[in-house]
Amino acid sequence: MSKRSSLLLALLLLMIGVGVGLVGGYGVSEMSRGRSLTQVVQDIATPGHKPGSPVTTAPSGQSRPVPPPDGKPVNFESSGKLPVSAGVETSSEGGFPSLAPLVEQCRPAVVSVGLYIPEEELAEYRQRMLRRMPQQHREESEIPFLGGRFIPLGSGFVVSPSGLVVTNKHVVDVTVEVGPNPTIRLVNGETYEAEIAGSDAETDVALLRVHPSEPMEYMTWADSDQTRIGDWLIAIGNPFGLESSVSLGILSARGRQLEAPPGSGGHTYDDYLQTDAAINPGNSGGPLINVNGQVVGINTAIQTAGVQSPFGAPGNIGIGFAIPSNLASWVIQKLDSHGEVERGYIGVQIPSSSVEREASSRVEGATLLFVEPDGPAAEAGLKTGDVIIRMGDHAIPDSKSLIDYLARTDVGARLDVEFIRDGKNMTATVTVAKRPPVDEIDRTLNEPKGPMDLDDILE
Structure with a gap:
C-alpha cells in the first residue's frame, strides 16, 4: 500500500461495522488571551473568578450568534428560548476547571442522525447495508441494531428553536440510499422524522428540518477566525453509535486541505480546522464547540493511517478535521433560504x-x-x-x-x-x-x- 493510500481519509458513514469515516470536535477560548493554562486555572479557581462562576458570557448573560461573513444572522427566529451557550458555567475540582456544566448544557442540542426502521424491515435493511460494504468485510460483519428500531448513522446539532438541524451531507446521503427519510434522536430519547431542507456537496454540509411541538434547545455559531491554534475544543457526538459521547482536545492547525471523496461531487477544500479531540466514525456532522458552548466547526473527517478500531472501522489517531463555523453558517443560511448554494x-x-x-x-x-x-x-x-x-x-x-x-x-x-x-x-x-x-x-x-x-x- 502506498503512503498516499495508507493515509487515505475514510468517508464517515458511521454505521456500526461499516468502515469508512468523516467526523468532529469543540473549542475553548480562555487560552486565546495569551495566558498560560496554569494562569487560566488560577483565575477560575481563585477570588475574582470563584468556582462555579461563568467563564465568559455575552452582555446581559446571553450569548449572541456570530453572523456569517455577509453579516446576516444565522438564528432564524425569536422564540424567547435562549441558546444552550447562554450562561454557560464551569466548575473547579482539584484546581482544574471542570467542563461538566458546559457539557450538560450543550448535550440537549446535539442529536443522533439515523434511520427509523420498522421491526419487520430490519432483515431487509441489514442486507442493504451489507451490499454497501467491501466484499472482504461482509462475512465477518455482524451489524448490530442496538436493541431498537433507530439506527444511528451520524451526528448533528440544532441551530434554531424551530427545529433546524445541521449535519454532514454524507450522513444524509446514506439515509436516502438505504432507507426512508432521516430521523433525529435527542439525548432524552425523543425522535423526530426530518425533512432534508438542502445539502451542499462542496462543503459536505446538510440542513434538516423537524417540526417540534415546542421550541428546541439550540446552539449558536462562534467566529472560527478568532479561534487560535492551542485553544481548547470539545467534540460531542455518536462515535460507533455510542450516543452523546464527549471528548476534549485543542485546535491543532488550520487551513488543512482535504480531497473530496471519489464520486461525492465535491471539490478539494483547503480550509479545514484540525483538532486532536478524539473523533471517530459516527461523529460526522456533530459540533466542535468552544468553552462558551458555541460551535467552532462541524466535525467531518479523520485521518486514519490504516488504524482500525475494535468495531472494524477506521479509528481515531488524534487527527480530525472540521468545517469552520464561518463557512458553515454561510452555507446553512443559503440552504435555509434557497435549498441550495449558488456559487x-x-x-x-x-x-x-x-x-x-x-x-x-x-x-x-x-x-x-x-x-x-x-x-x-x-x-x-x-x-x-x-x-x-x-x-x-x-x-x-x-x-x-x-x-x-x-x-x-x-x-x-x-x-x-x-x-x-x-x-x-x-x-x-x-x-x-x-x-x-x-x-x-x-x-x-x-x-x-x-x-x-x-x-x-x-x-
Whole structure:
C-alpha cells in the first residue's frame, strides 16, 4: 500500500461495522488571551473568578450568534428560548476547571442522525447495508441494531428553536440510499422524522428540518477566525453509535486541505480546522464547540493511517478535521433560504494552493491557467496567463483568495477586475455567473487546448 493510500481519509458513514469515516470536535477560548493554562486555572479557581462562576458570557448573560461573513444572522427566529451557550458555567475540582456544566448544557442540542426502521424491515435493511460494504468485510460483519428500531448513522446539532438541524451531507446521503427519510434522536430519547431542507456537496454540509411541538434547545455559531491554534475544543457526538459521547482536545492547525471523496461531487477544500479531540466514525456532522458552548466547526473527517478500531472501522489517531463555523453558517443560511448554494463562476482555471507553493516562480495574485471560451472572463477580455490581483474591493494575493471570494459572490454581480498582462496593469469588468455542475467543468477543462502548466506560463 502506498503512503498516499495508507493515509487515505475514510468517508464517515458511521454505521456500526461499516468502515469508512468523516467526523468532529469543540473549542475553548480562555487560552486565546495569551495566558498560560496554569494562569487560566488560577483565575477560575481563585477570588475574582470563584468556582462555579461563568467563564465568559455575552452582555446581559446571553450569548449572541456570530453572523456569517455577509453579516446576516444565522438564528432564524425569536422564540424567547435562549441558546444552550447562554450562561454557560464551569466548575473547579482539584484546581482544574471542570467542563461538566458546559457539557450538560450543550448535550440537549446535539442529536443522533439515523434511520427509523420498522421491526419487520430490519432483515431487509441489514442486507442493504451489507451490499454497501467491501466484499472482504461482509462475512465477518455482524451489524448490530442496538436493541431498537433507530439506527444511528451520524451526528448533528440544532441551530434554531424551530427545529433546524445541521449535519454532514454524507450522513444524509446514506439515509436516502438505504432507507426512508432521516430521523433525529435527542439525548432524552425523543425522535423526530426530518425533512432534508438542502445539502451542499462542496462543503459536505446538510440542513434538516423537524417540526417540534415546542421550541428546541439550540446552539449558536462562534467566529472560527478568532479561534487560535492551542485553544481548547470539545467534540460531542455518536462515535460507533455510542450516543452523546464527549471528548476534549485543542485546535491543532488550520487551513488543512482535504480531497473530496471519489464520486461525492465535491471539490478539494483547503480550509479545514484540525483538532486532536478524539473523533471517530459516527461523529460526522456533530459540533466542535468552544468553552462558551458555541460551535467552532462541524466535525467531518479523520485521518486514519490504516488504524482500525475494535468495531472494524477506521479509528481515531488524534487527527480530525472540521468545517469552520464561518463557512458553515454561510452555507446553512443559503440552504435555509434557497435549498441550495449558488456559487460565483467566471470560467477560469487557476492552480491549486499546493501547485502554487511548488511553482519554480512565485507571483502575487491568481494566475489564469485556462480561460473558458465564451465564459464570463473571456467575454470581459481576460486571457490565459493573466494574473488577477484584485476583484471588486478585495485584493487577490493567491488562487485560494479568488476561489473564496467568487464562491460567496452573488450570481449576476458585476465586478471590476485588476490584472497583470505582460508586466502591465490592466482592468476589466466581469459579470459573475452561476457555477455549473462539476462534470460540466471537467468536460470543458479536458477539451483540446485545455489548461496550461503554471511553470510554462511563468517562464
